Structures are given as structure tokens and as C-alpha cells.
Amino acid sequence: METISNNQVPLLPxxxxxxxxxxxxxxxxxCQGIVLNPVACKNCEKAVCSTCIHNLNxxxxxxxxxxxCGCSSYIERTCPKTISHILSTLNILCQYKPNGCPEIISYTKFEEHEKECDYQLSTCIGCEQKIIRKDYEEHERQCPFVLLTCDQCSTSFQRKDTDLHTSIxxxxxxxxxxxxKIRQLEIKESEQQIKIDSMQQKVQEYEKFWIGFANTTNQIRGMFDK
Incomplete structure (x- = not known):
């Protein structure tokens, strides 16, 4: 018979x-924890976490x-009502209790609570410290390492450097x-001047051509007039 490994981390200790x-x-x-989203073996009707059994198989x-239990092949069934009833009576400490959460939640609602718990840890975008959610906004408003953007020059700088940035x-x-910007305008002006000079040169060349053409035409007419 195959040995069952018990080295999974408890989902609910x-x-x-x-x-x-x-x-x-x-x-x-x-996982040796309280069964979470439980299912059971159809043969022995003992409960197991749905995630644990699916990972196992x-x-x-x-x-x-x-x-x-001796069954030839595991067949899954819903968790027996007796076990579901016992689970529904359990009161669970929030996993964020070490961070200060005082809540004790029923088994049926603890997952929902923990998704929204104000004592979850978030990483500050400035100092990268772990801050509990309920204090995060206040911390971020004061953290000296959070990046700010200057309204005047659009440059980013850390809050602690505000005075230095503003004054110098x-x-x-x-x-x-x-x-x-001035340099860019000068470059554009220079480019425009080059275009103007080129156009003036072409105009002069056209004028020279037409003057020569007119002189040649007059000479030809003079020859016929004779």
C-alpha cells in the first residue's frame, strides 16, 4: 500500500x-489542519481539504x-452533514492576529474576513517597510522616501528632499x-533659415535662367528681322 505524505502546510492550523x-x-x-472547503471519500466518509486531496491525486x-480506508479507488463525495455542522460551530482567530487583529470569526466567514482584514501587511512604495493596511494611507502621506512629482518641473524626488528641490x-x-527649449527653437530656426536660403538660391537660378532665355530669344528675333 502506498504511504501517504503528511508534509503539506496546514491551510487552517x-x-x-x-x-x-x-x-x-x-x-x-x-495538512494536519482544520479541513477547508472539505470533501470526503465515498467509502469511509472522512473529510479532507479539497485542495489537499486534489494535490495528492x-x-x-x-x-x-x-x-x-481500503477502497480500490478514491471516489469523492460532498462532506457529510455531521462534519459540516461541526465546522459551522467553530470560531476562528484571524490569521492577522499577530499584527493586531482582534476579530474571532465563524468558520463560514473567516476567509471573507481575511480578504478584507485591515491588519494585512502591505509594502510601502517608498521605504518598503511592511505596514498594516489600516495605517497604510497615513504612513504613505508621511513616509520620507515616497516619490513626489513637482508641479513646476515634473521631476520626481523623495519627500525628504522637498525643501532642497523647491529651493534649488x-x-x-x-x-x-x-x-x-531655446536650443530646440534655435535648431528649428536654423533649419528654417537653411530652407529659406535654398529657396532663394533656386529663385536666383530661375531668374538667371529666364534672363538668359529672354536674351537668347531677342537675339533670334533680331536675326529674323534683318
Whole structure:
């Protein structure tokens, strides 16, 4: 008989349940935590996390029961009502309790709570510290390493450098920008002047051509008049 591995990380550890009774009925054989989104073996009717059992049998040609109940092939069924009822009575500590979350949530609602929990950690875009969600906006408004964008010169700088940028750097950058614009205008003016000179040269060449043409025409007419 194939040995079942028990090295999966618990999806819902037992120590997050308040006053857990009858743990053997609601503990997953594979991850050793409380069964999450449970299903059961049709033969022995023992519950297991749906994710755990699917991971176990994902690469097997013949699915097996993690409880080694003796069934020839694991056939999945819905979780027995007795186990579902026990699960519905469980009270769960939020996984963000170490960050300060005081909530105790029912088994049926703890996943929804944890998706929106204000004690989740977010990484500050400035200092890259881990900040709990409820404090993040206030932290970001004050973090000295958050990038700001100057309204005058459109340059980005860290909040801690605001005074330096406003008093010196911004003026220097604006001067550079204006100098660059002037240079671009000078280049365009030079290009336009080249075009004008070229056109004037062509006009002179046309005038010279038509003067020569007129002189030649007059000479030919003079020859016929004689």
C-alpha cells in the first residue's frame, strides 16, 4: 500500500480554533489542519481539504484515499452533514492576529474576513517597510522616501528632499528645461533659415535662367528681322 505524505502546510492550523472539540473529525489527514472547503471519500466518509486531496491525486493514474480506508479507488463525495455542522460551530482567530487583529470569526466567514482584514501587511512604495493596511494611507502621506512629482518641473524626488528641490533643484531643472527649449527653437530656426536660403538660391537660378532665355530669344528675333 502506498504511504501517504503528511508534509503539506496546514491551510487552517488547529491552534487558530477557539475551544476545539472533536479535532479528529475535522482535521485533514494531509495538512494536519482544520479541513477547508472539505470533501470526503465515498467509502469511509472522512473529510479532507479539497485542495489537499486534489494535490495528492493530481499526478496519480488511480486516485487514492488519504485515510487508506481500503477502497480500490478514491471516489469523492460532498462532506457529510455531521462534519459540516461541526465546522459551522467553530470560531476562528484571524490569521492577522499577530499584527493586531482582534476579530474571532465563524468558520463560514473567516476567509471573507481575511480578504478584507485591515491588519494585512502591505509594502510601502517608498521605504518598503511592511505596514498594516489600516495605517497604510497615513504612513504613505508621511513616509520620507515616497516619490513626489513637482508641479513646476515634473521631476520626481523623495519627500525628504522637498525643501532642497523647491529651493534649488527645481529652479535648476526649470532653467535646464528652458535652455533646452531655446536650443530646440534655435535648431528649428536654423533649419528654417537653411530652407529659406535654398529657396532663394533656386529663385536666383530661375531668374538667371529666364534672363538668359529672354536674351537668347531677342537675339533670334533680331536675326529674323534683318
Amino acid at each position: 488547529l491552534d487558530r480554533v477557539i475551544d476545539l472539540k472533536l479535532p479528529e473529525l475535522v482535521q485533514c489527514r494531509l 493530481a499526478t496519480k493514474s488511480e486516485p487514492i484515499c488519504p485515510y487508506e 533643484e527645481c529652479l535648476r531643472i526649470q532653467l535646464q528645461q528652458q535652455t533646452s
